[in-house]
Amino acid sequence: MSQIMQESFFSPSRDLLKGSSLVALVLIGLLAACSSAPQPKTYAMFQAAETAIADADRNGVNGYPSPEPVESRNKLQQARVALEMEQLPLAAFLAQESQVDTELASAKATLIKEQQVNAGMKEVIEAFK
CATH class of the missing domain: 1.20.1270 (Substrate Binding Domain Of Dnak; Chain:A; Domain 2)
Incomplete structure (x- = not known):
């Protein structure tokens, strides 16, 4: 793989985006569970x-x-x-x-x-x- 493809595929900003998306989904799930019943x-x-x-x-x-x-x-x-x-x-x-x-x-x-x-x-x- 070329150097450019490796940098764009494994970029730190992309990992940060994935991590924050996961945290947001977990928080939304917890809030929904607490308020639903x-x-x-x-x-x-x-x-x-x-x-x-x-x-x-x-x-x-x-x-x-x-x-x-x-x-x-x-x-x-x-x-x-x-x-x-x-x-x-x-x-x-x-x-x-x-x-x-x-x-x-x-x-x-x-x-x-x-x-x-x-x-x-x-x-x-x-x-x-």
Whole structure:
């Protein structure tokens, strides 16, 4: 091979171009992998919020005066919208807030039930005096 052909075929600028192209492709692949799917933690927060709402429904929380069940459902819906818009931190935060609101509503409903039982027991005790 002639000296000119060897220099043009194995030029340092050509090797640099190949190397930087490879690095760019790897970076693009990593970015696409990171942004394409929600993190498992986000899914876990959605599952926890949905489970808390289902448990609260089974326990009759909606029958007690409390704004938390409605707020919880609204926050879960907002979390779904944030997930669709690929705003994962916001989606995770709203899902967690939904779960906390539901748990608060459940605790309030349990408190009201227990207060009603206590009031009934006091009435029975007073009747025997």
